[in-house]
Amino acid sequence: MSGFETLLLEVRDGVALLGFNRPRARNAIDETLRAELPQAMAQVRDDESVRAVVLYGVGGHFCSGGDLRAxxxxxxxxxxxxxxxxxxHAWLPEWVNLEKPLIAAVDGSAFGGGFSxxxxxxxxxxxxxxxxxxxxxxxxxVPDMAALYLLPRIVGLQxxxxxxxxxxxxxALEAQQLGIVHSLYAPDELLDAAVRFAERFKQASPIAMGLTKSILNQSMHLDQKxxxxxxxFAQGLCMDSAYHREAVQGFLAGQPLGFIWPEEREGPPAPQRKGESNEGTH
Incomplete structure (x- = not known):
């Protein structure tokens, strides 16, 4: 499915894996990668079999940013x-607002545009x-590739x-404490963990997931009304979906729901911050 020079793209049972594939340059963004990213994005967006996407880097680094030599x-x-x-910015908003769960598996450096x-x-x-x-x-x-918009919304303005x-x-540990990183893994376990994480969304309603993400991405600059x-609008669409009707019928019939988030802890436990207690977190 790939057909790209600087990217690897494959779909594994509903999960698209999109990899930066310039390992000798620490996956720096050159003109070819810039051109291929929106093409790959359009493929995973339009493929109805894809329920979630994992973005990763080949060769021990995520992406070192723009290729200064190029x-x-x-x-x-x-x-x-x-x-x-x-x-x-002709295509970045579509990537940010892709109505499918997007998981970044960051190993090594995520610098500049790679961080973005x-x-x-x-x-x-x-x-x-x-x-x-x-x-x-x-x-x-100045920071680019939407970092000026995205980072303050994650970590706060200051x-x-x-x-x-x-x-x-x-x-990595500080990035987790700042809320940038969800969970940490050993390097040789990271990609498999990201795929397992993405697979959790395979049984979710794609309509509900897409609309939830879309509205949340607008929630910081719209008023309550x-x-x-x-x-x-979104709830009307979801209530009219076959997924919702079948889920309700199954629930009333005593069947287990199709989408339930596993309870096991993700990755190694987060470090305890000063003044925090572990009581009641068993």
Missing amino acids: MSARPRTAYESRQRIHAL LALTADFVLASTRASFCQVFARVGL CAKELMMSARVVP ALAELEC
Whole structure:
């Protein structure tokens, strides 16, 4: 299913695995990868058999950001550089708002645009050796690929300023504490764990999952009335779906529900923060 130069794309029983495949360059984003990402996104978006997507990097790194060597190969005017970034935003909103669960499996470095791409995911799973960096300030640039929109909504405005303006490296454990990372795994267990995580959504209603994600992504900049209207519209569609009718009929007949989140702990336990107690968390 792949057919790409810089990406690997396969579908395993309802889960699409999309891998950055430039390991010698730490999966840096060159012009070919820039062009192929929206094509791959359209494939997983339009494939009705795909219920969830796992984004990962080949060769021990997620993505080291823009390929500076390729970017500096040809001088550009300010207008050309603006248009180059503008072209990213022709498809990035579709990737952020993909109406399917998106899981990023981050091993090694997620720097610059790689960090930004990880932020587009609904859930970030990381290896214990992963590291994150909004590296742009080191070369006199502003964060791009939607990081200015996404990061403050995850960590808060003040923390986003600190991470972006310092351009410091954030290790995996701190990224988990900041709420960027959902759970941590050993490097050799990460991708399998991400696939298992994605497989949990196979029995969920694709309509309900897609609409929930779509509305949540708008919830930070709409007022209560607008969100209520979206809620009413979405619930009407879901109540009219075959999935909902069959789930209710099964429940009334005493059958187990098809989509129940497993209770086992994800990955190794999170570190206990100062002043926190483990009481009542058994």
